[in-house]
Amino acid sequence: xxxxxxxxxxxxxxxxxxxxRNFNEVALGFSAELAQKEAERCIQCxxxxxxxxxxxxIDIPVFIELVAEGDFESALAKIRETNLLPGVCGRVCPQEExxxxxxxxxxxxxxxxxxxxERFVADWEIREGKMDVPSVAPSTGHKVAVVGSGPGGLxxxxxxxxxxxxxxxxxxxxxxxxxxxYGIPEFRLPKAIVARECEILEKxxxxxxxxxxxxxxxxxxxxxxxxxxACFLGxxxxxxxxMNIPGENLVxxxxxxxxxxxxxxxxxxxxxxxxxxxxxxxxVIVIGGGNVAMDAVRSSLRLGAKEAHIIYRRSRKEMPAxxxxxxxxxxxxxxxxxxxxxxxxxxxxxxxxxxxxxxxMELGEPxxxxxRRPVPIEGSEYKMDVDTVVVAIGNGANPxxxxxxxxxxxxxxxYIVADAETGKTTKKGVWAGGDIVTGAATVILAMGxxxxxxxxxxxxxxxxxx
Amino acid sequence: MFRxxxxxxxxxxxxxxxxxxxxxxxxxxxxxxxxxxxxxxGERIPITIADAxxxxxxxxxxxxxxxxxxxxxxxxxxxDEIADVIGPLGNPTPIEKLDGEVFAIAGGVGSAEVLPxxxxxxxxxxxxxxxxxxxxxDIVILEEEFRSFADEVYVxxxxxxxxxxxxxxxxxxxxxxxxxxIAEIIAVGPAIMMKAVCDLxxxxxxxxxxxxxxxxxxxxxxxxxxxxxxxxxxRYACVHGPEFDGHKVNFDLLLKRLASFKEEEKISLERxxxxxxxxHTPWGAQDA
Ligand SMILES: Cc1cc2nc3c(=O)[nH]c(=O)nc-3n(C[C@H](O)[C@H](O)[C@H](O)COP(=O)(O)OP(=O)(O)OC[C@H]3O[C@@H](n4cnc5c(N)ncnc54)[C@H](O)[C@@H]3O)c2cc1C
Ligand SMILES: Cc1cc2nc3c(=O)[nH]c(=O)nc-3n(C[C@H](O)[C@H](O)[C@H](O)COP(=O)(O)OP(=O)(O)OC[C@H]3O[C@@H](n4cnc5c(N)ncnc54)[C@H](O)[C@@H]3O)c2cc1C
Ligand code: SF4
Numbered sequence: 001x002x003x004x005x006x007x008x009x010x011x012x013x014x015x016x017x018x019x020x021r022n023f024n025e026v027a028l029g030f031s032a033e034l035a036q037k038e039a040e041r042c043i044q045c046x047x048x049x050x051x052x053x054x055x056x057x058i059d060i061p062v063f064i065e066l067v068a069e070g071d072f073e074s075a076l077a078k079i080r081e082t083n084l085l086p087g088v089c090g091r092v093c094p095q096e097e098x099x100x101x102x103x104x105x106x107x108x109x110x111x112x113x114x115x116x117x118e119r120f121v122a123d124w125e126i127r128e129g130k131m132d133v134p135s136v137a138p139s140t141g142h143k144v145a146v147v148g149s150g151p152g153g154l155x156x157x158x159x160x161x162x163x164x165x166x167x168x169x170x171x172x173x174x175x176x177x178x179x180x181x182y183g184i185p186e187f188r189l190p191k192a193i194v195a196r197e198c199e200i201l202e203k204x205x206x207x208x209x210x211x212x213x214x215x216x217x218x219x220x221x222x223x224x225x226x227x228x229x230a231c232f233l234g235x236x237x238x239x240x241x242x243m244n245i246p247g248e249n250l251v252x253x254x255x256x257x258x259x260x261x262x263x264x265x266x267x268x269x270x271x272x273x274x275x276x277x278x279x280x281x282x283x284v285i286v287i288g289g290g291n292v293a294m295d296a297v298r299s300s301l302r303l304g305a306k307e308a309h310i311i312y313r314r315s316r317k318e319m320p321a322x323x324x325x326x327x328x329x330x331x332x333x334x335x336x337x338x339x340x341x342x343x344x345x346x347x348x349x350x351x352x353x354x355x356x357x358x359x360x361m362e363l364g365e366p367x368x369x370x371x372r373r374p375v376p377i378e379g380s381e382y383k384m385d386v387d388t389v390v391v392a393i394g395n396g397a398n399p400x401x402x403x404x405x406x407x408x409x410x411x412x413x414x415y416i417v418a419d420a421e422t423g424k425t426t427k428k429g430v431w432a433g434g435d436i437v438t439g440a441a442t443v444i445l446a447m448g449x450x451x452x453x454x455x456x457x458x459x460x461x462x463x464x465x466x
Numbered sequence: 467m468f469r470x471x472x473x474x475x476x477x478x479x480x481x482x483x484x485x486x487x488x489x490x491x492x493x494x495x496x497x498x499x500x501x502x503x504x505x506x507x508g509e510r511i512p513i514t515i516a517d518a519x520x521x522x523x524x525x526x527x528x529x530x531x532x533x534x535x536x537x538x539x540x541x542x543x544x545x546d547e548i549a550d551v552i553g554p555l556g557n558p559t560p561i562e563k564l565d566g567e568v569f570a571i572a573g574g575v576g577s578a579e580v581l582p583x584x585x586x587x588x589x590x591x592x593x594x595x596x597x598x599x600x601x602x603x604d605i606v607i608l609e610e611e612f613r614s615f616a617d618e619v620y621v622x623x624x625x626x627x628x629x630x631x632x633x634x635x636x637x638x639x640x641x642x643x644x645x646x647x648i649a650e651i652i653a654v655g656p657a658i659m660m661k662a663v664c665d666l667x668x669x670x671x672x673x674x675x676x677x678x679x680x681x682x683x684x685x686x687x688x689x690x691x692x693x694x695x696x697x698x699x700x701r702y703a704c705v706h707g708p709e710f711d712g713h714k715v716n717f718d719l720l721l722k723r724l725a726s727f728k729e730e731e732k733i734s735l736e737r738x739x740x741x742x743x744x745x746h747t748p749w750g751a752q753d754a
Contacts, residue, residue, distance in 0.1 A: 172552070172684070172686050173684065174503055174510075174549070174550045174552070182688075210550070211550050211551065211552040212489075212552075213552060213553070213555065213686055216493075216553065216554060216555055216686075217489055217490065217493065217552075217553065217554070218489065218493070238686075238687070238688040239687055239688065240688070240689070240690040242690075242700065244700070248700070249693055249694075249695060249700060249719055249723070250722075251722055251723055251725070251726045252726075254691075255689060255690040255691075257688055257689045257690060258683065258689035258690055258691045261683055261684065261688070261689050262683065266509060266510070266683070267507070271730065271734070272730075272733055272734045272737050273507065274507045274508075274509075275507060275508050275509035275534055275535055275734060276509040276510075276683075277509075277727045277730030277731065277734065278730075279726075279727065279729075279730065350722060350725070351718075351719065351722025351723070351725075352722075398686070398687050398688065398705075399687075399705070400686060400687060400705060
């Protein structure tokens with residue numbers, strides 16, 4: 001029986017003092033006991049809003065009931081019907097703004113910990129040493145190219161492979177997963193979880209071609225010449241933005257992408273055991289207030305920085321990062337500086353950054369995003385000594401594929417123009433979805449876009465109609 | 467995995483490798499490069515494609531031992547496998563029939579980078595003059611290859627042990643003074659050498675292209691470590707280059723950025739050398 005008197009179960013975590021000395025996962029996950037207790041809180045609404053809150057519409061009440069009954073295997077199967085990456089989403093989805101915000105319980109109590117339960121069932125399967133490999137329809141003989149192995153591409157590849165199409169997944173990097181492997185740190189999303197999801201993909205017949213840069217190794221048109229009949233572009237938003245202020249090219253000023261790629265993909269935290277170096281020094285400042293900034297600043301502490309600062313130009317309220325990650329960062333000792341913006345960096349003779357000049361801001365009228373606009377306070381500049389700067393103010397669209405693909409339209413920011421319902425681009429036989437269409441968004445939204453595109457691609461492959 | 471078909475030590479610090487990489491071999495054009503990652507714990511390093519055999523599906527590269535990764539690569543042999551070879555990356559060099567001579571200028575291992583560009587200029591009907599500079603006689607490479615097609619070949623060594631004593635700029639200055647009809651210069655080598663060439667040709671207002679060897683990781687425009695200043699604007703050497711108008715490049719910044727991880731690189735190399743028990747110390751041709 002549902003029991004609303006049970007409080008929302010807390011997630012056991014590594015203690016802050018210990019965790020800032022390692023890259024192991026911070027949140028340790030529910031035990032079966034905790035999971036069942038949490039699942040019992042669900043009141044099994046007749047009209048479950050949570051389903052609508054989830055971009056891929058997981059049948060949340062049903063999976064939670066199965067958890068409460070202790071039938072974890074069926075719970076996982078239920079989630080897998082609509083979400084192939086439960087271990088990933090359960091960890092990184094902004095649940096507090098998606099499925100959990102609409103949970104009826106949150107009106108009087110705290111919402112059911114849907115994400116944590118989702119994560120629990122995914123982890124349970126691993127702990128049991130099982131791997132549920134989905135069944136695949138008989139081969140249709142159609143060949144499909146999926147470019148980019150982020151959550152969007154992985155979803156398209158899985159959906160189409162299950163429908164019997166022959167899918168090849170092309171990835172520029174040497175590991176599949178997109179941001180999940182090069183951006184989000186191990187302490188938030190263990191790479192083994194991503195690797196496992198990719199292994200399942202290979203088990204259902206998806207061919208992985210790593211080290212293949214579309215636009216260079218072969219263009220989209222050349223993929224068609226090679227016999228692919230349809231192509232999905234899940235390129236992500238992998239082009240770092242800078243602020244174009246003086247001193248930004250000094251040594252020690254990293255883009256968040258470089259910083260996190262060195263750390264996550266190249267394992268620089270294990271240097272010199274691994275060959276890729278990184279240098280952080282004593283005081284690190286990270287510019288920005290999103291998840292990327294939180295990941296960079298928390299990584300800095302783990303790399304030995306004595307002080308790790310967030311510099312954000314609005315106030316805490318406007319910070320786009322997930323609450324849970326902001327709290328984790330606070331617990332770990334990250335110093336938050338609000339209403340501040342860097343205006344220039346100052347270097348030493350070796351060209352290495354040694355100081356940042358900061359300008360104080362105040363909040364003005366709301367801007368187009370609905371958030372109050374930061375306005376500089378004139379004459380409020382001051383300097384701060386720094387050893388390392390990480391610029392985490394967002395990413396744009398990489399032009400490699402659009403510029404080598406005639407007929408593929410992009411908008412004024414370089415993002416690919418695609419139909420919101422089908423993912424169809426302006427070029428026949430080409431679909432796109434995820435961050436390369438919407439700009440930097442979320443894992444689950446990229447997966448949702450992948451799902452819609454897969455549906456439309458299947459229709460095209462079977463009917464030939466564009 | 468990408469198999470090494472051939473490895474040959476061409477001088478005390480440079481090895482030539484022929485590697486199986488069939489799609490890259492068919493696709494690559496002069497001016498382009500690949501990124502290697504030797505093994506699971508390796509770093510990603512860019513190396514220019516010096517030559518390719520589309521039929522055999524192989525690419526040829528010349529790798530100078532500078533630090534841990536290139537040193538380790540120099541100890542790999544035919545039959546060994548490289549975990550990742552990514553490419554071809556970077557923009558191909560634009561090559562057309564020009565009104566005037568093309569000067570191909572190389573410093574050290576830069577000869578391997580200039581070679582395919584110079585050869586294509588010759589094929590396009592241009593008169594090609596090569597100036598190859600080395601520190602000393604025992605590290606001269608590819609001279610014969612250049613002589614096989616170039617209209618004129620000049621060799622300089624810093625210590626005078628072979629060819630003319632001096633730098634590539636010593637030789638180039640004479641040609642500039644003589645007022646030869648130079649349509650374009652392409653210079654590839656250590657950043658400091660490319661800077662010297664550009665400082666010289668700037669006064670003559672002769673188009674001088676350079677290929678920038680900045681530090682790279684993904685080399686697809688994602689990380690931004692390779693950023694350089696060209697004409698006051700930030701450009702990414704991997705996707706906007708690697709070739710740029712040398713007169714607009716901020717070489718001082720490039721030199722400083724190349725030294726970003728000097729101390730870490732030293733730790734890495736010493737640790738590796740101790741592990742393999744090799745006393746070899748790289749020649750110190752590093753940029754900074
Ligand atoms: C540090 C960081 C933290 C984040 N934290 C969260 C979070 O907590 N929760 C959340 O929901 N979202 C988070 N996000 C956002 C989320 O990761 C992205 O929205 C999501 O990954 C986008 O998926 P995608 O499929 O569009 O592409 P991506 O994940 O960006 O993957 C694109 C892939 O395509 C490859 N590719 C690109 N061009 C080519 C080419 N020409 N040829 C071949 N391959 C190519 C790339 O190498 C890459 O692997 C975070 C992002 C970052 C950077
Ligand atoms: C487009 C391009 C083409 C190149 N072509 C060739 C070539 O054909 N033959 C050749 O011998 N070398 C070439 N290089 C240089 C080569 O990449 C570096 O020598 C190599 O990365 C050094 O690695 P290391 O670990 O042995 O040395 P390290 O000890 O790590 O570094 C030695 C020096 O190499 C530079 N360097 C270090 N890491 C990198 C990196 N990831 N990317 C680029 N430079 C780095 C730095 O200046 C450093 O001081 C090229 C570089 C670029 C950017
Ligand atoms: S996928 Fe994300 S939004 Fe959907 S139920 Fe899971 S945590 Fe909630």
